[in-house]
Amino acid sequence: MKSLLLLLFVWFLFLIFIPRQTQGIKFLVSCGFNSTSYADSRKWASDSIPNDNFTLSDPGIPAFNSTSVEDTDYTGFGSLYRSARLFNTSASYNFTLDPGNYCVRLHFYPFQFGIFNSNDSAFDVSTNDLKLVTKFNISEEISWRAEKTNSNVTSIVKEYYINVDLKGLQIKFVPNPSSFAFINAIEILPSPNNLFNSNITKVGSNGLATITDRAIETMYRLNIGGPKLKSTTDQFLYRNWDSDENFMFSINAATEVHNTSAISYVTQNYSSIAPLLVYETARVMGNTEVVEKRFNVSWRFFVDPNFDYLIRLHFCELTYNKPNQRIFKIFINNKTAAENYDVYVRAGGINKAYFEDYFDILPQQTDTLWLQLGPDSLLSGPGTDALLNGLEIFKLSKNGNLAHVLDWTSLNGKLHSHDNSKTRLLIEQICIGMACLLMLMLLSGGYCLYVKGKKKSKMAEDAPPGWHPLVLHEAMKSTSNARPHNQVVKNFFSTPSINNRMGRKFTLSEIKGATKNFDESTVIGTGGFGKVYRGEIDGGSNIVAVKRADPLCGQGLKEFETEIEMLSKLRHRHLVSLIGYCEEQGEMILVYEFMTNGTLRNHLYGSPPPANVLSYKQRVEVCVGAARGLHYLHTGSEVGIIHRDVKTTNILLDEEFVAKMSDFGLSRAGPTLDQTHVSTAVKGSFGYLDPEYFRRQQLSQKSDVYSFGVVLFEVLCGRPVIDPSLPKDQINLAEWALRWQRQRSIETIVDPRLEGDYSVESLKKFAEIAEKCLMDDGKNRPSMGEVLWQLEYALQLHDAYIRERESFRSTGELPFGDGALSLTRIREDE
Template identity: 40%
Template sequence: MGFGKYGLFIWVMSTMCLIKFSLQFDPIDNYLVDCGSPKNSSVGDRDFLADTSDHHFLSDPEQASVSTANSQPISSTYGSSLYTTARVFNRTSNYTFPVNQHGRHFIRLHFFPFALDGETYNLNDLIPATALTVELPRNHHNLMTQALETVARVNMGNQTVSPENDTLWRFWNSDGHFITQNNFVKYVKNISSVKYTAGGPTRDIAPLSVYGTATKLDTEFSPGALLNMTWTFNVDPEFSYLVRFHFCDIIEHPPSQLVLNIYLNSMSVAKDLNLGERMSNVWGAPYYLDAVTRLSGKNMLNVSIGTSLALGAYPESILNGLEIMKISNSKGNLYEVDTGTKSSASRSKQKVWVVAALAGGAVFIVVVLGCLFFIIRRRNRRKSLIVKQSMQQSLSPNMDTDGNAMFSRSKIGYRFPLIAVHEATDKFSESLVIGIGGFGKVYKGVLSDGTQVAVKRGAPQSHQGLAEFQTEVEMLSQFRHRHLVSLIGYCDERNEMIIIYEYMENGTLKNHLYGSDLPKLNWRQRLEICIGSARGLHYLHTSSSKAIIHRDVKSANILLDENMMAKVADFGLSKNGPELDQTHVSTAVKGSFGYLDPEYMTRQQLTEKSDVYSFGVVMFEILCGRPVIDPSRPRGMVNLVEWVREWRKRGELEKVFDPFLVGKMKTESLEKFVEIAEKCLAEQSVDRPTMGDVLWNLEFALQLEGIEVKRRETENDSSTGELESGAGEGSVGDFVGVSMSRVFSEMVKGEKHEMR
């Protein structure tokens, strides 16, 4: 769609005004901090405060501060003084600022890499100055002047290590899905045997949870065999990689008998490595080994630990942890492949490309002129078409009782004639009823092209009337997402209020939890349904400039398709969230009893956190397999949330579990699930997590169950689309057209601190 006559001029002026406004913006809460600096500094007309103990910003000001030993000036774009100091954290610390104005605040974090003076702060343990290169000729690779990017951080023993169990808040993934042949390996755990020794690795190198678990050769399966254990990782070719091997002999045999062969892509890193000798013959003492390898033309890195019979050793192999870091190339780049010096052939190709670019530019100009001509002609034709449609619309029954258009013209494509709905439902045959709700009955239907649909028909006496009908159609027609039920169409002829959805084969989540004879859901299915529902709600909350608040999140409004994938449904009560400068929307209380946010009920203040509270109630439903409100139960058990909290206080939470789940859940996964639900159910909305945080922690709970979470980056689904308002700028997997809060959520997923 092209600009109007003055569209381009208005757009340019609006942008300039916005830039000017942002430059003049002077917030009440305006904190500028120079991290690691011993004194205050100035950058232009901005004054930055040092984060020393004088200003009480940093909870632990004794953390090391460092400055660059290189006095060469940094680009004035960044400010030379601001980017010459930094604060290095080797334990959990917080910056705390008093806030005078409630609402949204903009936070900018500044980063700039520089070489550290080894005498100022010793990082040689965490980042080795040099490492042995696994290639010919062998040499030592200087790492202190290069950037590193974490590719994988893996804990052996098929045990995940959460950030709260690591002194540097790192997440260690379990190795189960990286190992290529797990039928002859064995996972062992013996944390009590780990002994950190003077001069050896510290807890900052790797925590007890890493050195205390291991993957080893199953000697019972293959006694005396000379075998390798191999883990495979996806990497980018044409880069070098730092690989750190973590070892700790936690197996009860003399350490001198543990001798290993270590390989990276079949190239030897260490042959006949006497692990006992490297551990000073102290059983349970940690040890690590660093190596660098370069991958040319390969996108897979194989790490192998093999047995050795040297020194009379018993054929045993073991690995406790592994870290893989991509190393920046000669350009200082971690993403663009360094192709090296260009050959004469390459330069000739470059000339060809220059000529091609010039020719392409000329073609582009011709195409642009042609497009402008086409746009102008199309606009003129559209004007005449609109006039014709307006005349037709005046004769259409798509009007409310006052003669006003019920929906915007963009929704006309979704409108079905009543005769088509009658054909699809056999004139609303009672034999096709699949559900009854406050709006009316829901029928299973089949369109003329064979598509199965669900048809929701508003009853004349329904307390959910025209407003909810219009809201649901308007909301559903704006978005497409794999975890939101899709709108097929609607019908409003002859005072009918009919909405047509995609058909969900397995009905509601509620019916699978209680009140029906449907098969029970196992714990994995319940976790995946929670994750799918959270993804749908997170999309609603972040997909446009203003959040869309569902306002009726409950198990009856979570539907399951033929693959048991969850989709959030029923948007009749949905409402746009607050503006950027507001904290809430004041509105009458609507929703379902038992799921309502107590803060919303008492103050009539609606936020995205109201959906979070309702979702926490659903999580307890999923855990317990019973209704939220059950008057048939004894006093004290009627309200699900209160009942669960009471048994939680007593330390007997297992008494509330769905009996079908007892003994079928891993403790770590269960505890994480309950922790998330309780945080969702905080009395004050400010104490509740966002749906993005809930989603991340649910995926973590699924990983703790020993199940790999399917990465959204690989889920290309035709049902995803973008908001018709044009708020989005592209799509990756589940999400389309999301705001920066969604992008941030995805960026930190691999290394995000666990929700506190």
Template identity: 40%
Template structure:
């Protein structure tokens, strides 16, 4: 052998090795067809064979091949596949031989272009494979479409059938058919809607509904070992302000025991979307992606995780939800042995609601002494599971007919039962008149009670008195707890906007079955709310405690939380006067809690998320689940376990576990800093010296740089004296020891003073103080009388 030949052989071997490495996975079965084409077509490093290839069998009544030079074909690496198509006037089959049984992918490419007598946008047809209905009466009028299916093939061949609908035809532009790695699709997965039991997928077909790469990055098919397209998550995010996109592909470390690149490529695990909000141990915010799916089906949802940023080493714990179901309280550090960049994925099966909405949510967990502020997701796949009819097609007509049939059946059954009861009662009446007479009197008494009950229900929402609601009333008010009506999520559960039959708007807080805040806090909040009524404290309307449901109903606050108006949402900016009045209203509510009864009531969770705003932006303090009755007259404090929200906790209470009203004062001081700065209490995305809001503001104030902390929209709105007074009282609230902090009454007076300074121009200080003191005193009297 000559030296030249030897070098050539080495070059060929090296190239073959490189090809194997680049491919990552070489399928046993692989048939790629450029339908309608007379020659093979190269797409990246793959070859799509011509439509007359001998690698498969094709049965049809006539051969109709189509070609177009349309400029509307999408510009992508596989766009050449949309230039040709095969058209079917009758039922036609592709028959693929199988070398290895097991999971295979079928990808179907569609692009409706015009060709002579065939306008493909008018085509209507069905597609089936292995007795599984993939498409039924399918029609695509414009654009291009790729449909992907996974079938577990247990025979020596697969028949793919195209069946035109009546007086129509079918078409296909390209087909991919190849076997999958064994580890890709599990034989079973945990079903979150059936008490966590494993559900078999062995005989089920799957259709890919969504394949999403987090981090707002697209991963193209040529960068995936299985030629998958991963789209960006940006358009699926419900609240983009809560999300932060991160990338560090070099950090991805495919360990020996973890997922391979066949599960997802490094470009997926190397980017993530991160919950970007304040640290909140009670978890009031979720990062949510919304997907529209077909109702009535179960879905396999695959989550991809990889800590590429070394977030909260050893304690990256967060919650993962599908709709209202808690999928997992995930401790990613433990699952990946705290290896930086080690990928992890998790599968779950869920069933969608009738409205076809599927929400994926992440939120920080409140478990542990130091709950992590972070929650991350790197990738997501959603796959529809074939139903009992071996179909992946949603038939809206059948669903409607079934609903009508069920309703008719129920009505008929009820009528029959009523008639039967009437006959029985009539017979009993004839046989036992004296017994019937007694029963009639009892029934009359029951009817009287029921009438009274229904009258109370009718007038309840007008009287606004606390009341025990039947669960069915709340289901009706919230459209059966529709995800579309969720207005907030907290440690207790979700809050829904609702409307009672008389039109009264309500907020319905429904305790999650997995919530760590249990029956004790449910009772505490109801008991607290029934003890007092004040225009600056959120009013209790009622509650429900049946069928293991713990639900509290409040008056509805049109403008949501103070927190949402300060940051994190695209809401109109609050003016300085509005912010002052909100602080004053909140202070009045807390002052009433501390002084309005024989024993003080300590809120214990004062924060901007628990200050709600009505349609006129009047503030009301909310969420009394952690509240405690204050100490006896001869005592200075109560000893209790530390509870509250990180960033707002009184440091003295945290160290000593001794709770006083001054703990609320400290938390309120933090809220005041949020109000003037318009940013979260903890913001890890900022430079180190600015991460902690309290420390940063204190430092700026000491250096005489107080104007640097202002929320930009407030610049030029605040009079220097008003600003100075506001910051001065907030700083006093944040004294390390409670004895050095003002009472809520003092805070209220100073806030009124700051407002008066802002409003009055030519008034002496003594006059101003007199005006403020008299106004505060008069307002306190009015509030307490209400």
């Protein structure tokens, strides 16, 4: 009897203190299917079978596809996506749950069921008082994600973390007027209480942000440096981890590392945060043979503007077994999140897995989130690069809302497919009417132009319907009453001979005749557009360079038009002149003046090496000429032009070794007077790229100054900017030369072929200019005008040295001018 009473007492305590049966229950619901199904190695209940733990307010319309479905996004869900439940009125799933935190996933897959096409659906989804999505359209969402992630997207899975109160959980679907809602599957999983901390470090400050009582949506979850991890590898929440390749700004900026040794969590409480597989792979910046270590490795993500974000970084040191071996900085949205970051120190050892959370706010109109990791250039440890194992980005609710309407105008400008029929008919009628009116206006205008001037009409007829060389537009503007862009352009277009030369249109047969039908023997170089040929025109009396666009190369129509536009507006002794163009049969060809002595790089360390080595004076004169060309670009118009690809292959030399800047395909207008920079994607060449521009995507004229500083050291040392064959500390020219220059020992690494050919004072001034150009902070670099002035002074110092040297050798008297120190050394040697 006592045993029975004790058993009853224990059972009573169990009923009181142990949570109800629904606590921790996993709802896996297959919507629209009439029986239990299996997918993703789990059992899914049908929403057609009565269940005590959830109810459906409206049966809607069950839809089932008898054919198999292949889902390339989440392998294992194909069978689940064969069914769906449709609602043409408001309806809700009501789940009985104990209070707590839950992970909720909504699965959507496009389908066709009778008259219902999921691409035509548009609806809102909310849970309790929280709006999840609004005007959701599956085709728009898939197209947007495919475009932004550069990947094959076939389904959409929305993942949320929600706190549920005593009322349980209601998931409500509200179709837009004349449309319908649908859902393929629903997951509800208990979320570990330690999954999210209440307080998170704010990016750019030492403060903390509180996220208590805020719902969370998962935007991205990446296994950095490793393959995609299926949900079955996650025993807690069945989370998928995508590969990070499609999100890297430059995949060559980092390399993968792997370690399958015994990895453990810093604390066992972290075991539910991420699987250990995430920490077995990483990306590091140790591959300095690819990119100089002062550059950051970057990931770019498209997110919803005007929301707060939680950025979770997963770390595990896989290589170093002591501190101060890998120290780096963390940047989020161009703001410093952490400095002097040492994973080994933070974790307390090697192979210790942990995570860091950061909070940041994205303002209105900002839909891009950047994560960048970079080494601390002031440190010199053997592993002063960066490391990252995993990444998660979460959007935080704002005033009870997580919904964001996609900006569909950026995707082909299509009308929303879910507009009601009356509105669509009205729009179509308006469009047809406007098209007819526009056609009538075009016909009338064309007739008037034909009557008023046959010559202009003929020029318009000669222009092909596809790519239109901008030189034609500029030539036409110069003959009109329109005010030119600036006085330089005005003077340029007022010269008839130059105007005709710039506007010369070659036939394809002329180009083929000039290049011997593009014979390989006439190729003189290759670039981002394609091959460059040596050609003879006008019966062989003029030699030209012919640049022919190759559709397989990285640059194309936009860059060609940019180059024509730039060279049509600008004219300078130190800019390569554009003679004309050819556009026939799909060809895009530009014709330039021929530069007899080729590229500057070829004269520094070309293969085969040039017959005559450039003297120190010639090198300084070339740099002065290139600086004049860049200075003109920066100041020759109202806003200036930024070259954006300054390097020795884009500095050409004519028969008298006069330097001219070339290749303006990446150039763009500079900032206006009230701006300091232009925000744009990073383009250029490794080794020459301004690290500030690379990190912040903020282009300015000082970006050209940095690249020119690299050119100066390249000219001085006579070696490539990136040379993987050299010892590790010499691979990157800019870093190597700066170290010697800061020790004031630059003469140690000067091109040995220049021995005894330069003034020490001139060399010192030349190196000082290069050093200033390579300042980390752009605002501390000189302008191109200042660089030009200093180079001219260095040239004057060298000329004075030469004069005094000759005087010393003829008279034996030591002068007291600028070259005295160098001449003293000469006398000591003699």
